[in-house]
Amino acid sequence: MFHREGQKIILITFFLVSAIVLLSHFYVANPWLELGIQIGAVVLLILILQFFRNPKRQINPSFDEILAPVDGKVVVIEEVEETEYFKDKRLQVSIFMSPINVHVTRYAVSGSIKYSKYHPGKYLVAWHPKASTENERTSVVINTPKFGDILYRQIAGAVARRIVNYAEVGESVQQGTDAGFIKFGSRVDLFLPLDSAIAVKLNQKVVGAKTCIATKAKRDEE
Numbered sequence: 001m002f003h004r005e006g007q008k009i010i011l012i013t014f015f016l017v018s019a020i021v022l023l024s025h026f027y028v029a030n031p032w033l034e035l036g037i038q039i040g041a042v043v044l045l046i047l048i049l050q051f052f053r054n055p056k057r058q059i060n061p062s063f064d065e066i067l068a069p070v071d072g073k074v075v076v077i078e079e080v081e082e083t084e085y086f087k088d089k090r091l092q093v094s095i096f097m098s099p100i101n102v103h104v105t106r107y108a109v110s111g112s113i114k115y116s117k118y119h120p121g122k123y124l125v126a127w128h129p130k131a132s133t134e135n136e137r138t139s140v141v142i143n144t145p146k147f148g149d150i151l152y153r154q155i156a157g158a159v160a161r162r163i164v165n166y167a168e169v170g171e172s173v174q175q176g177t178d179a180g181f182i183k184f185g186s187r188v189d190l191f192l193p194l195d196s197a198i199a200v201k202l203n204q205k206v207v208g209a210k211t212c213i214a215t216k217a218k219r220d221e222e
Helices: 004-027 031-051
Strands: 065-067 072-082 088-096 104-106 111-119 137-144 148-155 162-165 178-183 187-192 196-198 212-216
Touching: 004 031, 072 187, 088 196, 088 212, 111 148, 111 162, 137 162, 148 162, 148 178, 187 212
Parallel strands: none
Antiparallel strands: 065 212, 072 088, 088 187, 104 178, 111 137, 137 148, 148 187, 162 178, 196 212
16 A cells, blocks of 8 residues: 555656556667666666555554654664753654655654654755754644654655654644655654653664553552
């Protein structure tokens, strides 16, 4: 199944590839060159299809866990000063998405949207330290019963040029459901309360709506 954000691109690519295959068949005299052109066109279509794939994932929503919002690799786990919304210290967990990862953004928690803002910006490589504050990005805050306010940030990278964010202030959202998409893009930051118990490690691969990123510290549950 494919994400709705890719439908137009997939359709355009399909017709373009079909035209290339037909034109090369009728107008390219060299059979090996014709075959090479056709294979290249089909490979392009396959790459577009795999990029916009949207696998369905069955989950049991839990207020006790923060799940990965995207597929990718954990590249940052550190205490930082979050200056846009909280204006205090938070635990930041950042997940980098390579071009072969599923690029659907899913809600990491269930709750109500308190804040949703788009920021135009640069297109630094996603692992650049300033990407979180200088690149094109969206910031969304979800209020949850167990963790309080959680902020996640979709960040464009050097290749990404379009972030799609579905979160609207005031709406209630469910963990694991579709929150948006980063077209050809690359990173999501989570900003969590300092008392969160981080459940992942640096360089660990995570799966959106499946991998637990954090839980509440035990001392807060007793």
